[in-house]
Amino acid sequence: MAFNNNIKIHEQFNVVPPSSTQPTTIPLTFFDIFWLKFHPVERVFFYTLPNSQSHPTFFFQKLVPILKSSLSLTLQHFLPLAGKIIWPSESPQPIVQYTPNNGVSLLIAESDADFDRVIEKSPHEASLSRSLIPHLESTDSFASIISIQVTLFPNSGLSIGISAHHAILDGKSSTMFIKAWAYMCKKTIETEEESPTLLPELEPSFNREIIKDPNQLGVTFTNKWIEIISKKFPNEKVNKKNLKIFALEPKLEDSVRATFKLTCEDLNKINQMVLAKWEIFDKNESKPNTLSSFVLACAYSLVCIAKAIQGVEKEKEKFAFVFAVDGRRRLESPIPNNYFGNCVLGHFIDTQPLDFIKEDGVYLVAKSIHDKIKIVNDKGILEGVEERFSKYSYLSSEGFQIIGQTGSNKFGVYGIDFGWGKPTKVEMISVDRGLNIGLADSKDESGGVEVGLVLNKHVMNLFSILFREGLCIN
Template sequence: MAGVVVISETIVRPESYEDGSDRVKIHLTPWDLFFLRTEYAQRGLVFPQPDPKTRIISRLKSSLSVALNIFYPFAGRLVKLDHGDDKTAAFFIDCDGSGVKFVHASAMTVSVSDVLEPANGTVPDFWRGLFPANGVLSCDGVSESLIAFQVTELKDGVFIGYGCNHMVADGSSFWSFFKTWTEICSTGLLDRKKIPPLPLRGWFLGGIDYPIRVPISETTVSPVGVVSSSLPDLHKKIFRFTSRNISELKTKANGEVDSDDRKISSFQAIMAHMWRSIIRNSDLNPEEVIHCKIAMDMRQRLNPPLEKECFGNVVGLATTSTTAGELLNNGLGWAALEINKTVGSQTNEKIRVFAENWVKKPKIPNRLVENNSLVVASSPRFNVYGNDFGWGKPIAVRAGPGITGHGKLLAYPGAEEGDIELQSCLSSHVLDKLLGDAEFLLYVCV
C-alpha cells in the first residue's frame, strides 16, 4: 500500500504459556455465531510521537505478551467440527496460546493531520495499509489470530490499528484488555498476583447442547455478502455532538414525550436525531419499512446477571422498526421514545426466547448492515482516551475497514469531556443532502 511499508510481522504469544497448561475450551452462543460470516471489526488510534529514545516496538510486544497471559482467549484459535451425518458444523474457541499477529510498519510520508483531516474529505489511498486484518472473516479464526495489531510509525505520530474477531469479544471486553495492556506497558512490571482471574462468560441456556450445530449452508460465505468499505458510493464522515448539543436534544426529546415513567436518555435523543435526519434525506417511499439497530451490552440484563467484567461477546441488537412515513410524520420525541421502548424490552425472558428459537433454526446473516437500516455499534461509554502506553494518550480514534455499509454508525466519546462522536458510513447522495440539512446541522458539528 502506497505510503505504508511493513518492517516486520511476528506472532506474540502469552508470556508464560506452556503447551496444554490451563487450556480452556470456550463454547459459542447464538450471539457469537451471528458474526461468523462478518469481517473483523477494525479500528485505529492515533497517538502523539514518542521520544526517539523510546523503543516502543519492543515495549509494546513484551507488554502485549503479559497482557495475553491475562486475556488468554485472544491468543487462541477457532476450531471447526464438521458433522457429515447431518451436514452441520460446530465451532468453539481453543485457548491454545497460538498467539496474535503483530505488524510493525512505517509511513514516514504520512502525518497525523493526513489521518485526521484527509484531503477533500475522502478516504486516503494509504488507509487500508494501516490495518492488519483487511478482508479477514470471523470464520477465518481457525487459522488467523483472533486479534491482530499493527503499529505504524508516522512522520509525527504513531497509529495503532487492530482487527478483532467479534465472535470472541465485544467492545467492552476489548477495551478492558486494551486498558490492561497500556497499564502494563506504561508501568513496566505487573504484579499478576493482584490481578483476579479473567471472568469468562458463564451463562448458557439450559437444554441446549454445546457446541451448537449450524447447517453447513449457513457457514459458507457468499462474495456478495462481504461489504467492502472501499465501495465507491460509500463515504465516511464524523459528526460531533458537544455537551451543549446533547443537552438541547435531550431536553427537546423529553419535552415532546408525554410519559412520566419513561425518560429519554442523551444517547437515545442523539440516535433519534440521526435516524430521522438520515431517513429524511434518503428519498424513501413513506411505506418503506426501516430499522434502527443499536448494539447493547446484555450482561446485566440476564437473570442471574453476568459480571460486568466477564470476557466475551455479550452483545445483542435492539431493533426498532417503523415506516419512513411514520418516523418523519412524528417528532424527535416520538422517535426517541420508540428507541427507549425497544431498549427497555431487552429483558432476560426475551433474550432467552430469541436464543431458544435461533438454535432450532440457525440463521447467520451474510452481512450486518442492510438496506434501510441504521446500525449503531461501539459506545460513548468506552474509555478510549484513558489509555496511555507511556508516551501520551490517544489524539483520536478512527473506524477502519471491516464491518460496514450504508447506515453504519460508530459511537465514541469525544476528545472533549462530555462530547460524543459519531463516525458514519453513508451513501454519497444521502451524505450530500445531510450536509445541507439545516435542521440536522442545528445540533451537530461536522
C-alpha cells in the same frame, strides 16, 4: 492488501505469551455463535507524539520492543486471544483452542500520509484509515481472534489498529483487552519492571459456565449458520463447518469518513425537543424525565442519515435500525463485569418504514429505541432472538436500508494511555462495512458523544448540513 497505499510494512511478528503457559480450550456460548461469521470489529487509536518519540530511530529501537514485550505479558492473562477458533469434526459447535507457540500477529508499519489529515474529523477519504487496520485471517478450518498493526507517522505520531473476531470479543471485552495492554505498556515505561502486575479490574474471566442456555440457542444459531452457508454456495460441496468470515467489503469508492460531535448541550436540546413532542403525541403515556445519551445520539444521527440518503437517492425511503444490547446485567444469573467474551445481541426497533424521514422522525425513532430498551429490560435480552436472522433477511429483501450500530459512549476509549498520553482520536473503522454508526465517548467533554460514519460523499455533504442545522434550535 489493497488498501496499503501509503503504508510500508517493516516487520511482522508472531507475539506469543510467556513460555510457561499451558494449552487451553474454551467453548463458545450462544452469544459467541450468534456473531460467528460476522465481520471483524476494527478500531484505530491515534496518538500524537513529540518529534523525539516519533522519530523512526526512537520508534523502532525503543517503542516497538516495549509494545511487543507488554503485548506478550498481556496475552498471559488473555490466553485464548493467542489461539484459534476451530471446529473439530467430533464437536457440534466451534471452540477456541490455544496451544504453546500460538500467538497474535503484530505488524509494524510506516506511513507517509499527512497525520493531521488522517486524524481530522471533517470528511476525508474513507480509505485513509482503512490502510491502518491489519487483515484478520480466517479460513475453512480456523480463524484468528485478533491481529494488530502499529503504524508510525514519522515526526507526528502513531496509530494502533486492532481487528478482532466478533465471535470472541464484543466491544466491552475488546476495550478491556486494549486497556490491559495499555496499562502493562505504561507500567513498563514508567517503572522498567519486566513483568508488571495487572490491575484486578482488568483481569478477565473466561468462565463460560456462567452463560446458561436452557433454550439451546447455541444449537439454533449453529444450525442457522450452516443453513446460510448451504444457501450461499448452493451448487458447491462445501464444508458446512467452515470458519471463513462473511465480511462485507468496505465501502471506499466515492465514500468519505467523518466524526461528528454531540456536546452535552446538544444532547440536552435534542432531549427537550423529543420530550416536548412526547407530550403532544402520547398524552395517555407517561413520558420519561429524560432520555439516555445513547438514545438521543442514535435517534438524531439515524434521522439525519436517512434524510440525507433519501435526499440524494430518492428511491430509498424505507429504513430500519438494529442495535447491540449488552446482556451482562440482563440475564437471570448475573454476569461479572470482567466476563470476557460476547454478551451482546442485536435488537431491531419497532418503527414504521417511513418514520426515519418524517418531520417528527427524531421523536419517533427516539421513542422506539427507548421502548425497545424497556421491553428488553422487562422481558430479557433473549426476547425474540430466534427470529433475528429471518427478520434481517426479510427487511433486506423488502428494500429496507438497515442501519447498524457499533461501539459505545460508555467504554472510555479516550482514557487509554500506553505511556505517551491519551489518544488524539479513536475511530471505529468497521463502520465502512455496510451502513453503520460508530459511537464513542467524547474526547473533549465528559458526557458528550462522538458519532463516526462512512457515507457516499454526496450523502455526507447533505448529512453534515442536516446534522448542524438541526442543532441550531432555540
